Amino acid sequence: MQAAVYYGPNKLEVSDVPEPHPGPGEVKIKVGFNGICGTDLHEYYAGPIFIPTEPHPLTGQQLPLVMGHEFSGTITEVGEGVIGxxxxxxxxxEPLxxxxxxxxxxxxxxxICAQIGFHGLMSDGGMAEYTVVPQRMLHKLPDNVSLELGALVEPMSVAYHAASLGDVHPGETAMVFxxxxxxxxLWFALTGMGLEDVYVVEPSSTRRAAIEVLGARTLDPTAVDVPGFIADTTGGRGADAAYDAAGVEPAVQTALACIGARSPMVSVAIYEKPLTTPLLNLVMNESRIQGSLCYTSAxxxxxxxxxSQGRYDTTGWVSTIALDDVLDEGFEALHAGTKMKVLIDPSAQVLR
Structure with missing residues (x-):
């Protein structure tokens, strides 16, 4: 079968590999779609970071391996002992x-397991025609949820988990950076939880336009005094929660200036540079920074x-490519910022 195999920095090759078969408690999946994650980009351009160079304690696998941890598909074979x-x-x-x-x-x-592993980072993953996973990783999709949306459940669950940690409720104000x-x-999750006052702060006009099409209200931090706007909008109370999905210091500083007393800034970003953000605002407000990692089955x-309720929409921000295009139309396009989210369809044929 065809698969995208990672050998090290700047070396990802689509090649023939043996087709896997399920052991006891495992299932074989024909991959429908597999998303390319920011973590995948870090591994390709600067890794190996999380991909092990020695056998992982939970999977026994190491470099080289098939990438891909955001995926959906159809079960084609079940191993001994698989029930349900x-x-x-x-x-x-759920690739944990x-x-x-x-x-x-x-x-x-x-x-937050001490030995946490990811299918597709610590084992052969979903950038392939087929993959094998333990039964407990499976979540059935309703008939009205497409495999395309199914491949987005993983990153959307990262966001939903973070949204939940903010402990906000309908009638309150939330901010997404x-x-x-x-x-x-995060915007999908918060609005899905019933919040109406959700503001997305984004300096890129392209990204603002993309999320505005979905119905979001946005703020351009290069043109608006964001803390002043939030203070005016909330009658001086401040935001009930802010979420940093940007991973840069200006976003953190602005978020901390926006949150109200005893309110959280939830961090769901990866910070490539050390932060020097002063914490005086946290002390004076008794506010806090809350970290968020991954998700659970809930x-x-x-x-x-x-x-299933129709609350998620891929319009304008999700692109689909063939496996053979994983480098040029996937990794390179995402790295250059010409695409926002890319899903690989292993069954698609490349049109030249």
Whole structure:
């Protein structure tokens, strides 16, 4: 079968690899769509970072391996002992490996497992025609949720988990910094939770236009005094939660200047540079910074439920490509900023 195999920085090749088969407790999936994540870009241009160069303790796999951890597909074969799933089931995959033994796992917070692994980063993943996963990673898709949306459940669950940690409710005000895929996911999650006053702060006119088409209200931080606007809009109360999906210091500084007393700034970004943000505002307001990592099965089910209600829309920000185009139309286009979100369709033929 064809798969995108990662060998190291700037070396990703689409080549023939053996087709996998499920062992006990596993299922084989014909991949419908696989999204390219920001983490994948970091691995390609600067890695290996998370991809192991020695056998991972939970998967036993290491470089080189097939990338891809944001995917959906159709079950084609089930291994011994698999119950509740059958060939033909359409599924989204929650790609986390966890140890089940560390303190976080025992407390139910397996998304911060001490030995956490990802299918497609610590094992052969979904940038392929087929892949094999443990049964417990599966989430069935309703008939009215497409495989395209199914491949977005993973990043949208990252955003939903972060949105939940902000503990905001209908009638309150939330802010999202950054209108990339996770920022868009935050807006979907917050509005899906019933919030009407959600403001997306984004300096890029292209990204503002993309999320405005979906119905979002945006603020251009290069043209608007964002903290002043929020103070006026909320009668001086400030935002009830702010979410940083931008990962740059100006966004953090502005977010901390916007949140109200005892309110959180939830960080769901990866920071490539150290932050020097002063914390005086946190002290004076008794506000806080809250980290957010990954998701749990509850977040997956919540996102799939909202998708079934028609709350997610791919218009204007999601592109689909063939596996053979993974470098030029995928990684390079995302790196250059000419596309926002790319889904690989392993069954698509390249049109030249």
């Amino acid at each position: 799933h059958s060939p033909g089931d359409r599924v989204a995959v 490996y966890r140890c089940d033994n560390c303190h976080s796992c025992r407390a139910g917070n397996y998304n 950054g209108a990339g895929p996770i920022g868009i996911g 977040d997956y089910e919540a996102v799939i439920g909202l998708m």
